[in-house]
Amino acid sequence: MESATDAGAPPGLGFAAALVRMSHLVQHVFADVSRERDVTPQQAQLLCVLTSGDGVGMTDLSRLLHLEKPSLTGLVDRAERRGLVRRVRDDADRRACRVELTPEGEELAVRVHGEIVSRLEALAADLPGEDRLRVADTLTILLAQTR
Amino acid sequence: MESATDAGAPPGLGFAAALVRMSHLVQHVFADVSRERDVTPQQAQLLCVLTSGDGVGMTDLSRLLHLEKPSLTGLVDRAERRGLVRRVRDDADRRACRVELTPEGEELAVRVHGEIVSRLEALAADLPGEDRLRVADTLTILLAQTR
DNA sequence: TATTGTTATACTCTATAACTATA
C-alpha cells in the first residue's frame, strides 16, 4: 500500500508527476484564454505581471518573467505596437524606463486574469472547500521556498 | 478570517493563484533542466511523452502535446536532426508513421525526467509525507476531469 | 471523401554578442 487513494479512485499520480501534469493543464488554460482574446500567452503573462504595481523597469521585468533582456525588449515592443503597454522614461535615471499598462492593456489583463481564475476554480468546483484550501496552502508553502 | 494559514505563515495564495504560480515554477524547472542537457523545453517534453509506449503517430502526438500538426512536423524534424527521435513508416497504413526515441533520445529522456522529478521532490522535502500525498491525490482528481 | 502527414509562409519567442547612453 503506497497510495491513499481508495479503491475505485483514479490511480494516484505521484507528487512530481501530479505537479507536472497540473502545470501542463494550467498552460493550456492560459493558451486557450489568450487565444480567445487574441494575444499570445507570453503577452498575456506580461500583462498579468504588470497588473500589480504601476510600472516595472525592464530589468525587474526580465527577472520576473525569467527572460533575458533582449527577449523582453522584443516582447514589450510587440505589446507596445498592439497598444497594450507603454514605456515611460524614468526622470530620476535617464537610462531606465518603466513599462505600464495602457487602459486597453489593463482591461485585457483584467479579463484574461479573471477568465483564467474562473476556469481553474471551476475545475475544483466538486472539491470540498477544505481540500481546495489545503492544496492552496500547501502549494503556497512550497512556493515560498523559491522566492 | 478567510484563510487557514496560521499567524506567521506565508499569506495564503488562493487556489487559482497557487496553481498558476506552481505552474510557472514547474516551467522553470523544466527550462533549467532542459538547458543543462542542451535541448529546448519543447524537445524535452516531446522526449518525455515518447517514453511511454513504443512509437506514437503524428496525429496522436499532436493531440498529446496540444500542437497543430505542422508545428509538430517541425519539432520532430529538429529532434530527428539532433538524433533524438526517428520516424518509422507504418506498414499497415502507408500514410502514417510512428515517432520513436533513438537510444540517445531515450537516455536523454530518462535523465531529464529523473532530474525534473528529483528537483520537484526536493522542493517538498520539508513537507510531511501526508501533506505531499494529499496534494498529489487531490491534483490527480482534478486532472482526471479533463482527460 | 476523409485522413495522415508535409510544405509554404508569416509571425512570435528566445538567446548570445555587441553596442549606446547614463550613472
Added chain:
DNA sequence: TATAGTTATAGAGTATAACAATA
C-alpha cells in the same frame, strides 16, 4: 567601471492555408 536598455543576428516554436498520398 558598472548598469539600463537596445540592436543585430540566428535559430526555435507556432499557426493557417494549401497540398500530396493513401485509405
